[in-house]
Amino acid sequence: MLGIKIPKYKSISLKKDFIEYKSPDKVYIPLVNGYDTDVTILVKKGEYVYKGDMIGKTKGLFRVPIISSVSGVVSDFQEMSYAFGDTVKCVVIENDKNDNYKEDKEIKKNISDYTKEEFIEILKDSGIVGMGGSSFPTYVKYECDKKIKTLIINAVECEPYITADHTIVKNKCQEILETIDAILEINNIDEAIIAIKNTNTELKKYLDDFIGTYLNIKVCLVPDLYPMGWERNLVKYIKKKQYENIPIECNIIVNNVSTIYAMYEALKYKKPLTERIVTITGDLLKDPINVCVPIGTPVKEIIDVVGGYKDSNKILLVAGGPMMGKTVSENLVVSANLACVLALSELKNDELINCLRCGKCVEVCPSKLSPVLIKDNVGNKERLKELLPNRCISCGLCSYICPSKILVREYVNKAKENIKN
Ligand code: SF4
Numbered sequence: 001m002l003g004i005k006i007p008k009y010k011s012i013s014l015k016k017d018f019i020e021y022k023s024p025d026k027v028y029i030p031l032v033n034g035y036d037t038d039v040t041i042l043v044k045k046g047e048y049v050y051k052g053d054m055i056g057k058t059k060g061l062f063r064v065p066i067i068s069s070v071s072g073v074v075s076d077f078q079e080m081s082y083a084f085g086d087t088v089k090c091v092v093i094e095n096d097k098n099d100n101y102k103e104d105k106e107i108k109k110n111i112s113d114y115t116k117e118e119f120i121e122i123l124k125d126s127g128i129v130g131m132g133g134s135s136f137p138t139y140v141k142y143e144c145d146k147k148i149k150t151l152i153i154n155a156v157e158c159e160p161y162i163t164a165d166h167t168i169v170k171n172k173c174q175e176i177l178e179t180i181d182a183i184l185e186i187n188n189i190d191e192a193i194i195a196i197k198n199t200n201t202e203l204k205k206y207l208d209d210f211i212g213t214y215l216n217i218k219v220c221l222v223p224d225l226y227p228m229g230w231e232r233n234l235v236k237y238i239k240k241k242q243y244e245n246i247p248i249e250c251n252i253i254v255n256n257v258s259t260i261y262a263m264y265e266a267l268k269y270k271k272p273l274t275e276r277i278v279t280i281t282g283d284l285l286k287d288p289i290n291v292c293v294p295i296g297t298p299v300k301e302i303i304d305v306v307g308g309y310k311d312s313n314k315i316l317l318v319a320g321g322p323m324m325g326k327t328v329s330e331n332l333v334v335s336a337n338l339a340c341v342l343a344l345s346e347l348k349n350d351e352l353i354n355c356l357r358c359g360k361c362v363e364v365c366p367s368k369l370s371p372v373l374i375k376d377n378v379g380n381k382e383r384l385k386e387l388l389p390n391r392c393i394s395c396g397l398c399s400y401i402c403p404s405k406i407l408v409r410e411y412v413n414k415a416k417e418n419i420k421n
Pocket residue numbers: 361364365366367368369371391392393394395396397398399408409412
């Protein structure tokens with residue numbers, strides 16, 4: 001089973017074209033990549049930083065630069081809320097609003113001219129990471145010995161509210177195709193396949209209009225199911241292949257389409273990843289819309305800029321979509337992996353009833369787990385070892401389908417933590 005049909009609320013953030021908000025007074029750059037908060041800080045209070053300067057770097061297996069998204073003075077270090085639901089230390093920079101880079105940016109006429117080594121170095125230096133939510137460093141996928149036969153570009157965006165990838169394809173279609181073409185040439189990849197939902201006629205039209213001369217790039221229409229955008233589902237549906245750990249085992253790489261656009265900026269202008277489009281949406285907002293903002297912009301400020309809340313007394317903020325997202329506090333800041341902020345009316349828990357043992361959570365789980373059993377054994381480490389909660393992809397389908405409105409995914413997340421400790 002590739003997934004289930006769920007209702008969609010995408011049209012509410014697509015009523016208007018996306019806007020740019022490039023001049024927050026301060027940015028709060030999270031000192032984290034993915035879950036890796038072990039970071040060397042390279043700046044001090046009072047220091048002037050240029051836009052694109054490396055202000056920190058992760059110390060773990062994958063070295064990812066932490067990059068300033070504005071020019072200005074480092075004024076503080078402060079804990080703020082982050083896309084994965086936790087608080088992280090951030091570098092606070094007073095934005096001088098000059099967008100000063102240290103060096104003039106040269107334009108590369110033909111981005112296919114890079115060697116593979118140069119390409120990888122640019123991805124590393126530019127801090128390009130998976131913008132679909134993973135934050136996985138992109139260079140790692142390309143720095144492999146195996147032959148890459150297929151590049152799948154994930155523009156499925158199966159979460160019901162998010163339209164950030166839709167917006168980037170609609171507005172930067174030519175740049176995205178140029179980048180995919182260059183990636184194929186530089187890495188000697190046979191083909192690229194852009195995956196979009198079979199119901200997304202608007203994107204299909206944009207892609208059809210521009211794709212003509214790119215003979216190695218195809219569009220694949222995938223079923224409108226959740227979680228169709230999961231890498232395993234894409235590889236299974238498009239190439240009829242299954243892998244154990246990562247797609248390269250089947251000579252495939254999967255990149256999110258917003259990541260491809262970030263690669264364009266890096267390859268064309270040597271601009272590091274300093275901004276992204278975020279869908280600001282939900283029933284509690286006056287004017288849902290997509291906004292392009294610098295990394296580190298406080299979400300509260302973006303919500304004010306786009307018109308604010310209809311009712312500010314009972315806000316539930318979710319970083320990401322309703323299926324995979326995490327509830328967060330109002331001091332959330334934009335990170336490279338934050339595609340959406342959802343402002344909803346607070347959930348009522350009064351309808352909660354006991355588990356009916358209906359097994360629906362087991363039927364829908366794409367990782368073939370027994371979420372109800374994991375829930376029942378959340379404190380039993382020995383039993384959890386057999387139930388494999390670490391295979392959960394946090395898709396949220398078990399919570400979504402549960403007739404008792406039990407937050408099953410949260411139990412599975414707790415089980416993941418328990419098994420680690
Ligand atoms: S257990 Fe995890 S993977 Fe399975 S349905 Fe629940 S959230 Fe999705």
